[in-house]
Amino acid sequence: MKIKSLNHRIIRNNYRVFILLIAYVFCFLPAFAQADIWKKLTAVTFRSEFDKQVGYPVQYPVFTPDIKALNGKIVTIKGYIVPMNESKGYFALSMNPFQTCYFCGGAGIETVLEVYGKKEFRFTNQQVNVKGKLKLNDFDIMNHLIYILEDAEIVK
Numbered sequence: 001m002k003i004k005s006l007n008h009r010i011i012r013n014n015y016r017v018f019i020l021l022i023a024y025v026f027c028f029l030p031a032f033a034q035a036d037i038w039k040k041l042t043a044v045t046f047r048s049e050f051d052k053q054v055g056y057p058v059q060y061p062v063f064t065p066d067i068k069a070l071n072g073k074i075v076t077i078k079g080y081i082v083p084m085n086e087s088k089g090y091f092a093l094s095m096n097p098f099q100t101c102y103f104c105g106g107a108g109i110e111t112v113l114e115v116y117g118k119k120e121f122r123f124t125n126q127q128v129n130v131k132g133k134l135k136l137n138d139f140d141i142m143n144h145l146i147y148i149l150e151d152a153e154i155v156k
Contacts, residue, residue, distance in 0.1 A: 040066045061146045076131040089117030114145040117152045131155045
């Protein structure tokens, strides 16, 4: 009888550990995966190609397989709003605070996204989470950034 009782306690404890492990995977793993997005996006490389229209070499992005896998996916990414025309729901989202944006500091164009929101946004200097559909741009780089987030919204 004591062995049976001991086996039930072991099974019950293992069951609890299993439930906690499942809860961990579903609650915390997505957050870690989203934190990796900037790391993936900044792994882009560039190739130089002469552009006849502008008359000088232009740097075109070469996306890694990890970046290509994100194309067309709904992602949530944390960053800082760089005002452009937020009254129309259009702004840039920088990996770095506005004071160290890609124009101001040592970061490059791969650390910023062009964001088209579902509605207008209010500027804040606090870090925000933005959710939207990621689009890769390796063809119209004279008019747009290399990363575009469409149908975006600020989420908690």
